[in-house]
Amino acid sequence: MLTLCLVIVAGIALCLLLLAHGVVGWLSAQKCNDRRCTIPVSVLKPLKGADDDLEANLESFCRQTHGQYEILLGVADASDPALPIARKIANNHPELPIRVIVGECPSGLNPKVRLLRALIRNARHDALLISDSNVQVDEFYLSATASELEDPGVGLVSNPIIGHGDGTLGSALESLQLNSYVIYGLALANFIGKHACVVGKSMLLRRRALAQIGGLAKFADILAEDYLIGRAISRSGWRVVTCPSAIKTINKTWTLSKLWQRHLRWSQIRRNLGTGGYLLELLLLPHVWLLSAAVSAIVNGVPSQLGSSHALLSLCAGAYALACVSEIAAIARWSRQPALNAKLLLFVAVRQFGQLLLWSIAWSKCEVDWRGHKLRIGKGSRLTDPRRAPQQSRPSLARQIA
Numbered sequence: 001m002l003t004l005c006l007v008i009v010a011g012i013a014l015c016l017l018l019l020a021h022g023v024v025g026w027l028s029a030q031k032c033n034d035r036r037c038t039i040p041v042s043v044l045k046p047l048k049g050a051d052d053d054l055e056a057n058l059e060s061f062c063r064q065t066h067g068q069y070e071i072l073l074g075v076a077d078a079s080d081p082a083l084p085i086a087r088k089i090a091n092n093h094p095e096l097p098i099r100v101i102v103g104e105c106p107s108g109l110n111p112k113v114r115l116l117r118a119l120i121r122n123a124r125h126d127a128l129l130i131s132d133s134n135v136q137v138d139e140f141y142l143s144a145t146a147s148e149l150e151d152p153g154v155g156l157v158s159n160p161i162i163g164h165g166d167g168t169l170g171s172a173l174e175s176l177q178l179n180s181y182v183i184y185g186l187a188l189a190n191f192i193g194k195h196a197c198v199v200g201k202s203m204l205l206r207r208r209a210l211a212q213i214g215g216l217a218k219f220a221d222i223l224a225e226d227y228l229i230g231r232a233i234s235r236s237g238w239r240v241v242t243c244p245s246a247i248k249t250i251n252k253t254w255t256l257s258k259l260w261q262r263h264l265r266w267s268q269i270r271r272n273l274g275t276g277g278y279l280l281e282l283l284l285l286p287h288v289w290l291l292s293a294a295v296s297a298i299v300n301g302v303p304s305q306l307g308s309s310h311a312l313l314s315l316c317a318g319a320y321a322l323a324c325v326s327e328i329a330a331i332a333r334w335s336r337q338p339a340l341n342a343k344l345l346l347f348v349a350v351r352q353f354g355q356l357l358l359w360s361i362a363w364s365k366c367e368v369d370w371r372g373h374k375l376r377i378g379k380g381s382r383l384t385d386p387r388r389a390p391q392q393s394r395p396s397l398a399r400q401i402a
Helices: 001-027 055-059 080-091 111-124 141-151 167-194 205-210 225-235 256-273 277-283 286-300 311-335 342-361
Strands: 041-046 069-075 097-100 128-131 154-158 161-164 200-208 240-243 248-250 365-370 373-377
Touching: 001 055, 001 167, 001 277, 001 286, 001 311, 041 055, 041 111, 041 141, 055 080, 069 080, 069 111, 080 141, 097 111, 128 205, 128 240, 141 154, 141 200, 154 225, 161 167, 161 311, 167 256, 167 277, 167 311, 167 342, 200 205, 200 225, 205 225, 225 240, 225 256, 256 277, 256 342, 256 373, 277 342, 286 311, 286 342, 311 342, 342 365
Parallel strands: 041 069, 041 128, 069 097, 154 240, 161 248
Antiparallel strands: 128 200, 154 200, 365 373
16 A cells, blocks of 8 residues: 555655746746836845855846946945955946945844845835846846836736856756756746746836835845745735746855755755645655656555556656656756766756655755854744844944945
């Protein structure tokens, strides 16, 4: 009976994975809206440290074909190594309205939200584009994304992500994870489940929609502010859409430790956002279920309706190979890489077991390590300081132009 149940679950998981691959293939073939958009946009770039290719990432936003936009580059304090790079970008492009903001909002445990609140107060336009520092885009990205707001019912626009970079093993595995498990989950949630699942690498939203849900102050102590902002805007009556224009997230020098910490933190976030949805993530791991069914067949035998043990093991092996080949094809098409090296092909075959390990550990771990901040995460990804010390007063919000 156990073998039969495992075979059924493995079949469902395999079908879901193949469906996700199909959606990702369809998404990669979509063409962006090429009409010229006139909606003015404020691009908000919260910076922290000198990320991989930071200068090139920021330069890509200075080459946009969009008619009217400004760029606000923000750092929390003047000692941040990203500040000289931000100033260099501003000096290199006097033709663009680029401002460098030094300072952050003094309240809240989420450092990104503190910095974004400072940037929004300095933004001039109604359309606000939140973009992470490790994002690199093509010249049509801003116009294509902003054109989605020409529909007055749209309150937020997000973009799918492509992991880019393989300078280290950690970087290669990070790209593999983003181009497989992460994009599959987003594809199933947004395009099949019609669920507003937003990743904060790229979020274009109306200032009015943000104000309607309480502004960023409401998310000052929330780790998954991007996802919850998307859900809140959707629940308030606005449409949340995904623009086909994909963005690259650059990760060239990642260590295995950084890779592990990020995806463990993301697993903890998803667990604290909802137990039901987190349990359903197991259905995105057909490799695990197929191996479990094969082991059960060897140990417990095979029910008569499934045929012989040899036939079932052959079926599991064939299904495993199909899942691997389909995943390799989906990754290659989505990441636009002609081929994967032998090491990554091996990791495709075992990646899901590492994901299961992360999934399991997240149940018992309640602290996150985020850019040097050790915080406790609770229900709804709410953050608390485990030291229970009163929050130190921070410098007043700076409105200076560096």
